[in-house]
Amino acid sequence: MRGADTVGRDGWYVSSDEDAAMYRLVRLVHTGYEGELWEAERVLGRLGGSWAIKILLPRHVVPDDNETPNEALDRWRRMWQDTIDRTIELRDIPGVVPTARAFTGPAPHPDSRPPESAGRSLFLVTPWVDGRNLGTWQQEERPAPGAVADVVAQFARQLDALADHGQVHRDISPGNVMVGSDGQVKLIDFAFMRATGSATTRRLATPGYAAPEHEITPACDRYSFGAIVYYLLTGAHPPMAHAREQAARDLIGFGYPARLAEHVGSLLAYEPRQRPAPLVDWAEEFRALFAEGVPAGAYRDVAIAATGAGAIRLAAAGVDRIGAVTVSPVRHPALLGDDAGPGNPLSVAAARHGSGEVILMATAADGGVWHRSGARWHQVEDLRVTGPVRVAAGGDGSVAGFAVDRQGVLATVTVSLDGRAEVVRSAVARRVLAAATGVDGRPQVVVEAADGSVLCGPPPRLEAVGLVGADAAALTLNTWGELVCTAILTAQRRVAIAETLLGDWEEPMWLDAPDEPLDVACAGHRQGVSVAIATAGGLWLHDIWTEADWRLLWSGRVTRVVMTHGGGWRTVVAAVADQQIVMCEENAGGGWPATATLVKG
Structure with a gap:
């Protein structure tokens, strides 16, 4: 073809x-x-x-x-x-x-x-090498941990031997690593190989897999090796900005232990000398850490949306399925797994459809996008994405989901009132950060552009928010119908709050975070905007119209947080805490309970 x-x-x-x-x-x-x-x-x-x-x-x-x-x-x-x-x-x-x-x-x-x-x-x-390239092998085989560790160990030996010969491959990607039916790893395509220390030449490497430096040393291949391991564990291409820190956060969000996430992240260090060597030693430790596995019932992502009756529909992406349940302030039943949905889901999002049903969208490890409407799961045809999907309701009753396809283009999946899904591609983007409904009823999306700047708007009309290098972001409307975008800069331990005034983005204000933020959520309130952040130490909430300090809602490592409004416009927060789901809801008087509630998995 x-x-x-x-x-x-x-x-x-x-x-x-x-x-x-x-x-x-x-x-x-x-x-x-x-x-x-x-x-x-x-x-x-x-x-x-x-x-x-x-x-x-x-x-x-x-x-x-x-x-x-x-x-x-x-x-x-x-x-x-x-x-x-x-x-x-x-x-x-x-x-x-x-x-x-x-x-x-x-x-x-x-x-x-x-x-x-x-x-x-x-x-x-x-x-010709009989077998499948690493991308196809990962998607089709769904390899067991032992098989992944075997591939990593073989690949490590090959790259160490290449370094011993004084050569650097310089073009390592999933397409250039083959796995045979016998599990043997083959390294191919040496078109851009150079000797260690040779002069820098033009390189046409796959984005995300190339080391940031120009010097030609074995450390370049070690970076690419780390990117390959990240891909094997997530099915997604590696982050291109703040790779070490972002990869570790992503892996923890996928349910992997923190020690394993940090071990993989070390190979993506910006400084070449900080990348571990030899790789065979690294791979041996990787096997031991990987053998610890991912706990049963571990969750990676969470989504919430209000039903027409004012209850909350909660969904969570686990290691092998989507779990969902309808909850209320006095009823928190267990999450129920849905085997008919995507296997090995990576992200999930939710918004209320014009029919009154809460539509779920999810992405799977193979890049597929799914939506649950009419009480059934449907896979979106001809679409493979990298990274998460984020959704927003449309004023016409539709629900729009946003994700970046494998060509680096923003794709909008619109589920209409009759349940049919349509895909439209628009702007080039690195990743989707958030989505919300605008005051005019049009779904708005927040994306990170190729240069790291944060853009927002209804595709394809995306405008600069005035932020660069955000690690995560959220979007909502304030009391006056203006857009509010909150973003975190993890390394600086700061939270940015930008909003529009008559449609134009104003200079952001900044808050100091109580801990290193890993994710952020926001929701427009009767009196202003509430902000929640997920941190390594807990789940924190702050009402920005008050002078009160951050409020701790849950102690423990929290990797993902979302917010919405339930019955009576009470704010609801849900989060992934230590790979479990916790939830907290504002009471009728505007107060909050002392701690969030654990949702049974």
Whole structure:
């Protein structure tokens, strides 16, 4: 199959300028940041069989000054050939699959004879490896902890051996690590490998998997190794900003023990010298920590929304299913698991539909997006995302969910009154932070842009809030119908509160947090806005219209917090505390209980 933006097609041919070698493209395996990877069969030449062919995407062949396009292609070919020559010494490393050859030739063409009008392309040929790349293996296999630890250990040995040979791969991603049916790990695609200490050259690495520094050292590959481990544990691509801290918080939110989360985060340290070595020692400790497992009933995310009767519909994403229950101030029954929903859910969100039903949306480890409407779960077609989904009700009775797809584009999933889901893609975004309903009834979303700035609005009209580098954010309306965005800066232990005035964002005000904040929620109140934060030490609440200090609602590690309004506009808070769900509701007089209540799982 071929999309409109791909270079090859099934059954098309690839040929070399240098000799009679010719290959027929069989199927597109993967489209990476720098090129397409195809399975191909050799139809001319002395070596038959199956081969992997990478086709360099034309947009990356940018001529230097006074250089023709063909000269640029030849420069890339020489660079790749130099890498091939140096991979010969790596053949003694188990699992390393050196590249066979690089050549220029006509762009892929439908007949065995290329047309005279065919453009030029650059090709990299590697022996075909039977198996699945790490991304496919993780999504399809749902591997057990022992299998994950085995893959990590093998990969660690390969990268340590590569470092011992004085080489740095520089392009490690889930697409370049293969797992065979026998569980053996193969490392492929050495197109951008360089010797330790060599001069920096242009690199086309997969975003999120490349180390931030320019110096070429084995520490670059150790960073990428950490990003791979993060992906194996979450099914999501690693964070690109504040990677060490954010990855550790994410893993704890996924239900992993804090020691394991910090162990993985250490590989994503900004400073190269802080990344552990050798990796085989790190992998041995990882196996021991991973064996502790995730406690049964551990929860990763929580969502709440008010029903038409004023009760609260609460949902939580556990390690293997979504749990949900309807609660009231005097009735807190146990969460009931729903086996019909997504397995291994990563996030869940809730909003009330025009039918009166509370619609749930969730994301799964394979990137799928699900919604529960009409008392049934439905998977959204043709959508794979990274990160969480956040939702808001629409004034027309619909519910809109927001998530970033695997191409880095904001996707809006709208569930209409008849229960049908429609997907619309709009702006480029790094991740979704929050969503809420605007005063005009349109769903509003808060996203982090590629440069770290916080944007808000109804897609695609997103405007800068005036904040950069937020670790988490929340959105609500104040008493006058203006938007209020709260955000946390974890390292600075500060909470920002920005709001609009006649539709324009004002300069944010700042609060000092009582502890290192990990998440934030907010809700418009009769007298102003209430803010809740999740911290390593507990769940805290602050009413910003008062001079009162932060109020502690729960002691213990809290990783996620949400807020809404229940019956009589009383504010309700729910949180993930030590991987369990706690809940707290304001009383009729505006007071709060001494502590939150644990919801049975």
